[in-house]
Amino acid sequence: MSGPPRLSLVVLPFANIGGDPEQEHFVDGVTESLTTDLSRLRSAVVIARNTAFTYKGKPFDVKTIGRELNVRYVLEGSVQRSGNRMRVNVQLLDAETGSHLWAERFDKPVTDLFDMQDELVGRLANSLSDQIAAVEARHAEQATNPDSLDLFFQGLSWVHRGRTPNHVAQARVFFDRAFAADPDNVDALVGSAATDIADGGNSFVADPGAAFARAEAKLTQALSSSPDHARGHAFFGYVKILTKRAVEGIAECEHALALDRNLADAHAYIGLGKIFTGRAEEAEGHINDALRLSPRDMSAYAWLTEAAIAKNHLGECEQAVLWCRRAIEANRNYPEAHFHLATALARLGRLDEARSAVKSGLALNPSFTVSRAVINWTAMSDDPIHPQQLAPIFEGLRMAGLPEQ
Numbered sequence: 001m002s003g004p005p006r007l008s009l010v011v012l013p014f015a016n017i018g019g020d021p022e023q024e025h026f027v028d029g030v031t032e033s034l035t036t037d038l039s040r041l042r043s044a045v046v047i048a049r050n051t052a053f054t055y056k057g058k059p060f061d062v063k064t065i066g067r068e069l070n071v072r073y074v075l076e077g078s079v080q081r082s083g084n085r086m087r088v089n090v091q092l093l094d095a096e097t098g099s100h101l102w103a104e105r106f107d108k109p110v111t112d113l114f115d116m117q118d119e120l121v122g123r124l125a126n127s128l129s130d131q132i133a134a135v136e137a138r139h140a141e142q143a144t145n146p147d148s149l150d151l152f153f154q155g156l157s158w159v160h161r162g163r164t165p166n167h168v169a170q171a172r173v174f175f176d177r178a179f180a181a182d183p184d185n186v187d188a189l190v191g192s193a194a195t196d197i198a199d200g201g202n203s204f205v206a207d208p209g210a211a212f213a214r215a216e217a218k219l220t221q222a223l224s225s226s227p228d229h230a231r232g233h234a235f236f237g238y239v240k241i242l243t244k245r246a247v248e249g250i251a252e253c254e255h256a257l258a259l260d261r262n263l264a265d266a267h268a269y270i271g272l273g274k275i276f277t278g279r280a281e282e283a284e285g286h287i288n289d290a291l292r293l294s295p296r297d298m299s300a301y302a303w304l305t306e307a308a309i310a311k312n313h314l315g316e317c318e319q320a321v322l323w324c325r326r327a328i329e330a331n332r333n334y335p336e337a338h339f340h341l342a343t344a345l346a347r348l349g350r351l352d353e354a355r356s357a358v359k360s361g362l363a364l365n366p367s368f369t370v371s372r373a374v375i376n377w378t379a380m381s382d383d384p385i386h387p388q389q390l391a392p393i394f395e396g397l398r399m400a401g402l403p404e405q
Contacts, residue, residue: 004071005072006136007041007136008045009045011031011046013052013053014076031049032049033118035052037122040262042186043149065095072094073092073094073132075093075128076091076093085107086108086109087105088105090104091104092128101131102128102131123294126297127294127296130294133156137156141157148182151181155170158170163302163335164335164365168199169195175195176188176192179192190231193214194235197238199211200242202365203367203368203376208379209379215239230256234266237256237269241276241380244276244379246381253267264290264303267290268299268303268306270286271287271306272306275309275313277383280311281310283306283307284310302334304324305323305336308340309336309340312340312343312396315392321341324340324344339357339368339402342357343400345357345396347392347396354400362402369404371404371405378390
């Protein structure tokens with residue numbers, strides 16, 4: 001038998017701690033739903049539920065299961081109910097070595113079991129995706145002759161370090177090399193498009209419109225060959241939201257969620273779309289939807305910043321500061337968070353703190369100026385309320401000491 005596929009996994013039946021027969025259906029439902037949702041991961045091989053359930057209630061050895069099923073990863077877990085609380089423990093294991101790669105505990109009050117099951121499965125699926133990507137990135141960095149998948153994960157590793165001009169440029173190099181090595185690697189093409197969106201959306205380039213056009217062309221190509229690529233649809237929605245087509249973009253993100261209900265990014269993009277359609281007060285709810293699905297997501301810092309942007313548009317500067325602080329705590333390498341923190345602080349009269357925030361932002365994106373913000377941010381929406389909400393934000397940036405040109 002050949003070695004296991006790179007992204008191969010079995011979800012073993014979760015153990016029902018306490019043996020309450022009334023809880024057995026819930027426990028099995030978590031296992032089955034998680035298997036189904038993980039099967040949506042592109043390039044992943046997830047062992048079918050019927051095979052996995054042959055191990056139910058039996059002692060197991062991780063290495064033996066890895067050999068029998070030819071998988072690289074084993075996920076095992078348990079569910080315990082105590083009064084009105086439910087505790088779920090999970091751990092991801094390396095099937096070759098038997099070593100622990102990741103563990104997590106979820107402890108929640110019991111409300112509606114079906115809603116709880118959906119939330120738990122969504123969180124687990126997102127957390128596992130991130131953890132497996134991190135493990136694969138570490139393997140990829142050590143590869144002497146990297147293949148397309150190695151190159152893709154190296155690109156993903158640069159993305160996860162934070163959106164700075166250099167990180168985005170490095171990620172694009174790896175995504176483009178991955179796609180050149182294997183033109184069927186649609187994830188790599190979508191990843192490259194995402195770096196173009198980052199360039200345009202974060203004012204890393206002088207001509208955001210050209211960056212968005214490149215992204216749209218790549219996404220059109222990707223979706224023509226893989227029309228059910230949920231993340232591709234989400235990024236397509238993101239491009240539309242950033243180019244005066246927010247209503248279309250929101251619909252595209254909703255389509256992405258129909259393809260993959262756990263795609264937390266899509267919820268966050270919808271929140272941004274609400275800002276650009278004059279409904280900034282609705283954005284926070286969508287950001288919270290994303291955070292509920294994936295509270296420790298590698299992209300959470302960007303979502304938190306989007307919530308801050310909404311608060312700045314509404315003039316709720318104290319709230320904007322809180323969201324920005326959370327974003328920076330999650331990942332300091334995102335200039336947008338520092339600039340939006342600066343404008344909120346300046347509007348609150350906290351000028352010393354505002355100038356410090358601008359300094360931090362410029363250290364990450366030295367080319368950012370008030371004039372670039374005015375041109376780029378104004379161009380993202382044609383809603384009549386948009387320029388009215390932006391005007392005090394621009395003034396806050398000036399007060400914080402951001403250079404005009």
